[in-house]
Amino acid sequence: MVLSAEVGDKAFTGGKTHVTSDRNVFLITGGIHNFKSILLKADEDKRINLRSKKFGVAQDITGMSGQRVYTVKIYEADGKGYISLNLENGEYKVYFSLRTMKKENWSQLGWRPMMRR
Secondary structure (H helix, E strand, O other), rough: OOOOOOOOHHOOOOOOOOEEEOOOOOEEEEOOOOEEEEEEEOOOEEEEEEOOOOOEEEEEEEOOOOEEEEEEEEEOOOOOOOOEEEEEEOOOEEEEEOOOOOHHHOEEEEOOOOOOO
């Protein structure tokens, strides 16, 4: 697991984030050792209570259930709102909108490497 150990962000609590994906993908929340992998099914709107601005999108998964190793890219949202994951040219592009699902309000989130502490 490669997520930061920073789990909470007090300003980010309350409400749920709407997440959709055009493919089945795992969204990862939490810390390095205490994390949750949430299966997002294709074209399904899911409401998730993110405890932090940071979340991961699994790029590769190896191993069996209970011993899986996730390779993820870390993203940071600007607040509660809407997240859309789209597979484009073999890579997930992550888009965020604070208030609406209208496409003109979406902005692409860039991923960042995790720094170990």
